[in-house]
Amino acid sequence: MNQRTFLADGLLLLVAFIWGSAFVAQRLGMNHIEPWAFNGIRFLIGSFALIPFLLFQRRRGSVFTRLTWLGGIALGLVMMLASGFQQIGLIYTTAGKAAFITCLYIVLVPILGLLVGNKTGRDTWLGIVIALPGLGFLTLGDDLVLNYGDMLEMIGALFWAAHLLLIARLAPRNNVIALAFVQFLSCSLFSFGVASVTENWAWSQAEAALMPLLYVGIVSTGVGYTLQIIGQKTAPVAHASIILSLETVFAVIVGYLFLNETLSGIAMLGCVLMLAGMVVSQFGLHGIRRFFQQKAG
Structure with missing residues (x-):
């Protein structure tokens, strides 16, 4: 692996x-602050x-077209629903x-894709078979009861999957930064409407939540999005997707360090199965083997 790919x-x-x-x-x-107001400010x-x-x-010319505005507004509406269910769910479940x-959207995308005529391969179905029991271990727990927050996160994951399918249609035909801007602005306005x-809520609540808002608004959205573009200019897509899926692992670690959140042994097993299912669904067994062979080389 050369130095540019390593960086x-x-x-x-x-x-x-x-993330x-x-x-x-x-x-x-x-x-x-309450969840819809939080999302309104966050995406603003x-x-x-x-x-x-x-x-x-x-400087190179206009980056906004009619399709950018219409597509960005549609993305913003779907993002408002996805992030809304996610944010409310966080009140009742751990980070x-x-x-x-939320990352279950990786295996939900091909399932929803069947509705619009997309084909789903064998590796994708294998990933789903691996991930779904993991989801059960993670969410049902020892008492086999579905947490209300987990259920909201699942609904949110469905909307995130729909969001990705919509992006796949719109991104190749628009300036990506302009599309993202309209999307975030629309999501903010829709969230404020709800x-x-x-x-x-009052702006005094936003002042109390200023640091989390700045982090998710500037660092997670602005910086994270930009670094992703820079990284994916050099890193192969297989590297990028597998590495980015590690956000779930970091969420567990940071949740433990800052919120004292812990997972039971069976929940941790569920996390492992879900992560394995996500990776298998995305790249297949052959792609994973080739990824590690490149790393070894």
């Missing part, structure tokens, strides 16, 4: 840590964080469990 993998590992630790920041934010900050990149790209359940109807 790129290091950047992607940093992104995985940022995994963001689950902890999101949970800490719930101590001060995230959209502002992309403005410098937009200004840089506009680590939320991260693992908050105005369902929540009683």
